[in-house]
Amino acid sequence: MTTTSRPPVAEAPPSADPATGGRRRAFGPAQVAAALPGALRKLDPRIMYRNPVMFVVEVGAALTTAMAVAEPFFGGPEASGGSPIPAGFTWAIAGCLWLTVVFANLAESVAEGRGRAQADSLRRTRTSTAANLVVGYDPEADPSAEDTGTRPVSSADLSPGDVVAVSAGEPVPGDGDIVWGIASVDESAITGESAPVVRESGGDRSAVTGGTRVLSDRIVVRITSRPGETFVDRMIALVEGAERQKTPNEIALNILLASLSVVFVVVALTLHPIASYAGAPVSVPVLVALLVCLIPTTIGALLSAIGIAGMDRLVQHNVLAMSGRAVEAAGDVTTLLLDKTGTITHGNRRASEFVPLEGVRKPDLVSSAALASLADPTPEGTSVVELARAEGVVVDAASPGEVVPFTAQTRMSGVDLPDGTLIRKGAGSAVLAWVRETGPVGPVVRTELEDRVGRISDSGGTPLVVAVRRPSGHTAVLGVIHLKDVVKEGIAERFAQLREMGIRTVMVTGDNPLTAKAIAAEAGVDDFLAEATPEQKLALIRREQQGGGLVAMTGDGTNDAPALAQADVGVAMNTGTSAAKEAGNMVDLDSDPTKLIDVVRIGKQLLITRGALTTFSVANDIAKYFAVIPAMFAGVFPGLGALNVMGLASPASAIMSAIVFNAVIIVVLIPLALRGVRYRPLRAPQILSRNLLVYGLGGVAAPFAGIKLIDLAVSLLPGF
Structure with a gap:
């Protein structure tokens, strides 16, 4: 199959940074400028009330x-807490509070804006196009003829069940499944990858997406989506964050922050009469400043941005999460179900060894096996020739003779050479039956062959027996080719890392238990499910969930749909069927099953980032207390001056410095919220200790230094 043209390389999104090779910067002037209008629009109280902490600040x-x-x-008021108030103090407090709210909105707006470039690119693929609707489609008829009855319609007029014909150079008018044909398709507008992919009917690679372009051949597609409800439409809504729902963890944290805000509002209101009774009335601006310093504004400002950025990191990995809940669940996964073929192994059996029988020269076995495989187009046949060349045996491919193709009846393939020599390779029983056609097989040969075949089978491999019939009529068994599923390089190390993270790995395969056990041992998975049926996959997931675990799995076929729907994190392959993509809560646009491991990493990174910044937010309040509380009451209670450990210039300067720091620290932490805290495979107690050491102590130390530096600048202003 050839393509008519090389598909164009997908453009880097407008937000890409050329200096970093197209990777988008976490936070820069361009992102701020683009996000600022959205941040100002979010000042609408009807929007702000959804974030209780920042609503209190507003x-x-x-x-x-x-x-x-x-x-x-x-x-x-002329004084507050026994100390004079400088001119313009109230305006300065108000300005800092508004900046705090804008900076909080800016964090969320930047996070949302990071997906707009991809959304705009996707939006260009969903324009209305002409479609060739097959009139009176008959599944029994031959749709290969170019003159199959069609009529042109707009893609906007297509409905689920309609059948359209798409030829080379034409765009696919809507989401659907190929019911006839095979074609090379350019999906670069969706996946960003320039290499074309093959889509064909009758398998797990039958799904096509509206907006992609057929590069070669002709296919017949049954539409599965309505206009405006296509996969691309859902992607646009999701990457823009329009339908992002808060996760349970995020909701719980919001409730906690709202509760703390209510408590501190009561505290601030109570302080006013207490201070007045003590003869040191506190002005309302100072009380508001105290309240803002008491409530956890830092995490309140960044919480939404952290969640949006987590989904965006998946988008950057070409994984589309249908909800923030799925990303968060990925961080808590305890069991990973991975398909063997294509995930743990390379996907095709490969020749790994030639095993001759006693008395047979190995070069004779190798050359015969290679000759029998020259015209074998399968990956197994190609691997036999490659292994023969690696062992120094090169066969002449110019005239291999008459090819004998593999059939289900003979279970053999081979070649008939011009000199009358016949070579066959295939299943042991089939080759032995072919050998017996010219005479019996000796007991020594049979025992020796059974021993080699048994050892290969016990190790999880597939034995192919090679035999040759000479022109004289004598037939002999030469030996066995050892075919095996080759485990991907480095996969065992990745599973070891998952084990360190407390995640149990389970290989799911349709192979027999013997083969499955051998592959599982070589790959280093914790368990395996052999001869797996859809019902068994579903039952396994439910057992894990009933035990309190969260399960993630990948799948691409219709038979995977029940398990994908049941799993807490179901990653469907974009090449898979529509049923699989509908059932999962994530779609991998690259259709790389091993990416499930990266999904788990990103989920854990989201949770760790949220925990780290929550720790920092609570810790940095401690420093603000040391700045504001002594400043409020030192004039009436001189003993509180001992708490002014930072040596701040004046009460007014202390309060202003704390409020300025409260606003500035949000901007400083936005890049960390968007990029995420670096993930390391540690257990929960280790993560907690690391958070307390790095972000707890850092959250205490940074404000002390920051507030002091701001105080040095503020104290130079008149009245401070």
Whole structure:
């Protein structure tokens, strides 16, 4: 099969950074400029109320702004907590609070904007196109003729069940399954990969996506989606974050933050009468500043951005998550179900060894096996020739003789050479029956052959017996070719890393238990399920879930759909059937089953990032307490001056410095929230210790240094 043209390399999205080879920067001026209008629009209280912590800050900013506007007309308090208030203090507090809210919205807006470039690229693929609707489609008829009855229609008018014909150079008008034909398809607009892929009817690679382009041949497609409800439409909505739902963990954390905010609102309201009774009334702007410093504004500002960025990291890996819940669940996965073929092994059996019988020269076996495989187009046949060449035996491919193809009846293939020599290779019983046609097989040969075949089978391999019939009529068994599933390089090490993360790996295969056991041992998986049926896969997942575990699996076929739907993380291959993609909660656009391991890493990175920044947020409040509390009451209670461990210049400077730091730290942490904390395969106690050591102590130390530096600058202003 040849392609009519090389598909164009997908453009790098507008947000790509050429200096980094097309990779998007986590946070830069271009992203800020693009996200700022969205951040300002999010100041709408109808949007802000969804983030309780930042909604409290916005209400405080609005209240402080109103008081700043009213001060020239009604006057303001001359002192707060026994200390004078500089001119413009209320305006400065209001400005810092508004900046805090805008910076929080900016984090979320930047996170949302990171997927817009890909969404715009996808949107260009869903334009209405002309389609060739097959009139009166008959599944029994031959659709190969170019003059099959069709009529042109708009892709917008297609409905599920309609059948269309798509020829080379034409776009696929909608999502569907190929019911006839095989073709090379350019999917670069969706996957970003320039290499064409093969799609064909009757298998797990029958699904095609609207907007992709057929490069060669002709296919007949049954449409499975309605206009506006295609896979591309769902991708656009998801990468833009329009339908991103909060995960249970995120909801729980929001409830906790909202509860803390309510508690500290009550504390701030209670402080005013207490301070007035003590003879040191506290102004409302100072109380608002105290409240903002008390509530966990840092994590409240970054929480949404962390979740959106987690989904975006999957998009960068060409994995589309249907919900944030799926990303979070990936971080908590305890069991991974992996298909053997194509995931753990290379997908095709390969010749690994030539085993001659006693008295047979190995070069004779190798050359005969290679001659019998020259015209064998299968990966197994090709691997036999490659192994023969690796062992120094080169056969003449110019005139291999008359090819004898493999059939299900004979279970053999081979070649008839011009000199009358016949060579056969195939299943042991079939080759022995062919040998007996010219005479009996001796007991020594039979025993020796059974021994070699048995050893190969016991090791999980597939034995192919090679025999030759000379022109004289004498037939002899030469030996055995050892075919085996070759485990991918480095896969055992990756499974070892998963084991360190506390994740159990299970290989699922249709092979017999003996072969499955051998492959599982070589790959280093924890367990295996042999001769697996859809019902057995489903039952295994349910058993794991009933034991309190979370299960992830990959699949591409219709028979995988029940298990994909049951799994907590079901990654469907983009090359798979529509049923599989509908059942899973993630779709791998590259159709690489091993990427499930990366999905788990990204999920864990999301959870670790959220935990690390929550630890930092709570810890940095400690420093702000040391700045604000002494400043409020040191004038009335001089003993509180001992708590001014930072040596801040004045109460007003201390309060202003804490509020400025509170706003600035959000901007500083946005890149970390978008990029994510670096993941290392550690157990939960180790992760907790690392968070406390790095982000706990860092969250205490950074504000002390930051507030002091800001205080040095603020103290230079008049009145501070």
